[in-house]
Amino acid sequence: MTSLAPHDAPPRSSTAPLLLVGAGHAHLHLIHQRERLPMPRVMLLDPGGFWYSGMAGGVLGGQHCPAADRIDPMALARRHGVEGLRGRLAEFDPARREARLDDGRRLAVSAVSFNLGSTVNTPPAHAEGPGVWPVKPIPRLVSLRHRLARDFTAGSCPRLLVVGGGASGVEAACQLRALADRYGVDPTIRLLTRSSELLPGAPPGAVRWLRRRLARRRITVETGLELVAHLPGGIMATPAGQPAGEDNARFVAAEHVVHAVGLAPPPVIERLGLTTIPGRGLAVTDSLQSPAAPWAFAAGDCAAIIDHPLPRLGVYGVRQAPVLRDNLIAWWRGEALRPYRPQPRALSILDLGRGQALAIRGGAWWGGRLARYWKRRLDERFLAGYR
Structure with a gap:
């Protein structure tokens, strides 16, 4: 106090x-x-x-x-x-x-x-490189949706890369696939993360469940790689924690890069x-x-x-x-103030599109339509309180 x-x-x-x-x-x-x-x-x-x-x-x-x-x-x-x-x-x-x-x-x-x-810190964009889309501020995602809708409607199928293997990155990759499905197109979608696994700290069973669903949705996951620069036609990545050099540099082609890492x-x-x-x-x-x-x-x-x-x-x-x-x-x-005590375990629900979600709270997890239903109810209740 x-x-x-x-x-x-x-x-x-x-x-x-x-x-x-x-x-x-x-x-x-x-x-x-x-x-x-x-x-x-x-x-x-x-x-x-x-x-x-x-x-x-x-x-x-x-x-x-x-x-x-x-x-x-x-x-x-x-x-x-x-x-x-x-x-x-x-x-x-x-x-x-x-x-x-x-x-x-x-x-x-x-x-x-x-x-x-x-906000999201991103490496500088390249004049001839891919579109750079941070997940925050959220209006940037709205702009990306409109841009891709135009491309998909015109029959274009740009290569899409999501950087970040946490909750925001996984959601973004899944939702990009859901958006493409709405237009009947099949773009290449890759998810790149510097971590050795998706959702660091999540229960192993939840990560395995998620991996299977990403594979079914044709989302390629590459771990242990870190984006270091935007280049013409794509990005350069290197093994996480290693200095960039010719021997370990890797080029990944992409027309659009969604940055879901580096919140600041x-x-x-x-x-x-x-x-x-x-x-x-x-x-x-x-x-x-x-x-x-x-x-x-x-x-x-x-x-x-x-x-x-x-x-x-x-x-x-x-x-x-x-x-x-x-x-x-x-x-x-002029009275005494009280302390804020964070809850030891916070509920996180990832919206994976197609009516599916993954809920995680501490070591417990559950995935599927029930998790999506629960998320929708929580979201609607929150927003209704301020409208």
């Missing part, structure tokens, strides 16, 4: 708002719970909508229209008495408690909470003037509070809990939301 020193108390005479930067899972919850927040003003800074990562694969594969995967945070804010401000944060000045937007606007705040999600905090994290953990994000204590500024909080993928690394999964942002809400209230009132 933590408590406040007198100089850390909120400026109660100030009309400056609590600023929510970003519209991730945790901030949607705060907006929905606005009546419980004691601050006179709460403002949302939103660059353009919330895309639900749990259904992103289904959007790519054509199961869902893009609109089904999107929530308008501004409409939600209006319904719950939160001020909405469309814009993108450029930098933050902790000494002034002031946010600067990319259009030059400045905004003084009483407190701030960051829920900015994550957004670059703006380095311009907040607050403590960060390289590669992980904005440093926070177990109360989701910045050690450099008690009035600054963070949750979700952009937050790095000191001494407790977490996978970048939406479920953690969802579970952090009530703790974030309670601690903002406690900070405002």
Whole structure:
């Protein structure tokens, strides 16, 4: 538990708002719970909508229209008495408690909470190389779907490469096959991962089950390889952990490369003037509070809990939301904050298309149509709560 020193108390005479930067899972919850927040003003800074990562694969594969995967945070804010401000944060000045937007606007705040999600770091694209498509931000997957739909309709069959053998990469590969099936075409689909196996840490039985399904869907899996560069007509890969050289370099032909590895905090994290953990994000204590500024909080993928690394999964942002809400209230009132305790086992359900899914929780797993039904119910329940 933590408590406040007198100089850390909120400026109660100030009309400056609590600023929510970003519209991730945790901030949607705060907006929905606005009546419980004691601050006179709460403002949302939103660059353009919330895309639900749990259904992103289904959007790519054509199961869902893009609109089904999107929530308008501004409409939600209006319904719950939160001020909405469309814009993108450029930098933050902790000494002034002031946010600067990319259009030059400045905004003084009483407190701030960051829920900015994550992005994907990709090697530079080549002018004559394949199309480069990171899985985040999700609108990039929507653009890829439209691009492939045009190609498939025209009878083109581009070679597709997915980089990353985790949940996002497996989903992307399966959904690309599902999209191709909708158009009656049969493109080459390869999945490349630097790990020695798919879904590192998953139960061996689940990985074997998944391998069989990928083989049936004609998705070639290559392990132990790392993409090092985009080249004309494809990519260069080398054995993971080895320096690139002529002896071990391998060319893989592709017209489109989907990057599902290298999730990282957004670059703006380095311009907040607050403590960060390289590669992980904005440093926070177990109360989701910045050690450099008690009035600054963070949750979700952009937050790095000191001494407790977490996978970048939406479920953690969802579970952090009530703790974030309670601690903002406690900070405002000068009360003790409570710690966030991550659950030891998180449920992950991979949407594999064709009505199939793979659910994993700790050492337990199950795959097939029942897992897909369960995922659909969970997704629908989450989205319905904010529409």
